[in-house]
Amino acid sequence: MLTPTGEAAAHWRTLVAHQRPEWPSPAELGDVADRLAALLPLVTPRECDTLTARLARAAEGKAFLLQGGDCAERFDRLTTPAIHGKLRLLERMAVILAYASAVPVVTVGRMAGQYAKPRSRPTETVDGRTLPVYRGDAVNGIGFSPAERRPDPARLLRMYDASRRTLDIMRDLARNGTDPRQPHKENQDFVSRSPAGERYGALAGRIGRALSREDASGGDPARTTELFAGHEGLLLDYEAALTRHDPLTGRRYAGSGHLLWIGDRTRQLDGAHVAYFATIDNPIAVKLGPAATPEQALALTDRLDPGRRPGRLTFIVRMGADRVRDLLPDLVEKVTASGAPVVWVCDPMHGNTFEAPCGHKTRRFDDILAEAAGFFEVHRALGTHPGGLHVELTGEDVTECVGGGAGLGFDDLHRRYESACDPRLNPGQALDLAFLVAEMFDPGATAAVAPDAAVKAAVRGARHHDSPASSGA
Helix, strand or coil: CCCCCHHHHCHHHHCCCCCCCCCCCHHHHHHHHHHHHCCCCCCCHHHHHHHHHHHHHHHCCCCEEEEEECCCCCHHHCCHHHHHHHHHHHHHHHHHHHHHHCCCEEEEEECCCCCCCCCCCCEEEECCEEEECCCCCCCCCCCCCHHHHCCCCHHHHHHHHHHHHHHHHHHHHHHHCCCCHHHHHHHHHHHHHCCCHHHHHHHHHHHHHHHHHHHHCCCCCCCCCCCEEEEECCCHHHHHHCEEECCCCCCEEECCCCEEEECCCCCCCCCHHHHHHCCCCCCEEEEECCCCCHHHHHHHHHHHCCCCCCCCEEEEECCCCCCHHHHHHHHHHHHHHCCCCCEEEECCCHHHEEECCCCCEEEEHHHHHHHHHHHHHHHHHHCCCCCEEEEEECCCCCCCCEECCCCECHHHCCCCCCCCCCCCECHHHHHHHHHHHHCCCCHHHCCCCCHHHHHHHHHHCCCCCCCCCCCCC
16 A cells, blocks of 8 residues: 655644534644654554454455444543443354354454544534534543533543553553353353353353363463454544554554544545545455445445555445345445455444433344344345444443343333443343344354464464563553
């Protein structure tokens, strides 16, 4: 990929940046951007290239991406146990999906930067009082007062510090590694308590036997886990300030996270987000909602991945349970026919949000499952690879989505509704989803990788020196 000149790299500043906050002081924003530009990047080019290589395998049908985490991270919820809880949950899901898919699972946390949110309206009104809408802790506060809702550029520095702390915890966990028998044991405990335990038991048993065969083969006891971090690259002032040239290659990387994505609300071909993303060499993704057309997807591919580099571009589709079977086939068929090596990922969350009678935003587990099922059915019919799953989840026992094995209803939402924006799956619901998605894989159509090796790769990762665990970033 050709490195853009300074003028080309700054071209996005001349374009409309949709969803950009109305910062009250351009001078203050500029000062914060200068301070961010003087800080070390949060991730390294080597780490980003490693993730690109892992995603290239997913584009080839030889890996599966699992991405999950909070809808919007919170500064006041940044604790080591909370981060460990999300990562442990992703590990447990990865073991299930790795065995079912017979390919390694690439784990990317929706964290260490997910502090800003696009919103459908710029303001909200409560009891006749109208204030700017909450746009995430990177922009303003959740409290409903003029002082809280004022966009504050200094929050971008807090975002950097919080993201650095999260990545430090992730790297420490990755260095220590994970024995796959431990998340499997936790999954077995879940199965024994689950109302759907009989349904999940057979798969859990097969995973256990695969791990036993690995033990019997005398595998290497050393453990290394690959963990990557991703977020929506919504705040371009922050992203640009942390963008760096790699002195070894001259290529440009966003230093804020390994994988960045463009949201469905900011993917305009003539917009600032597409222009900025075209200048960085990280693996990137674009969310495609129900209004996305094959022509737009092809144009985005031409702009963002003109070299057709496997692993560079991921399309995260969020169509809604009732539309995915109708809208997705044309997209996949035409992009595939163009030869573009994109990774197709299902986001079954964002197209299925509605307001419950009690006033909380929520999602039905059955709708989430139905969209995932439609996604898999479309790929099976077309002979293409369902490359991943992107979900909002937490390791805490919240009550934000209804349904799942525990049968949460609308009356339960008030008990522990803690999300700042959109509802997340709790651990039980997330594991329900993993087991049920596992049933959607067609083993005869997946790459020929031994299930034992797939389970091992899900939580141990490749043993090499370019993993995020072993870098000093």
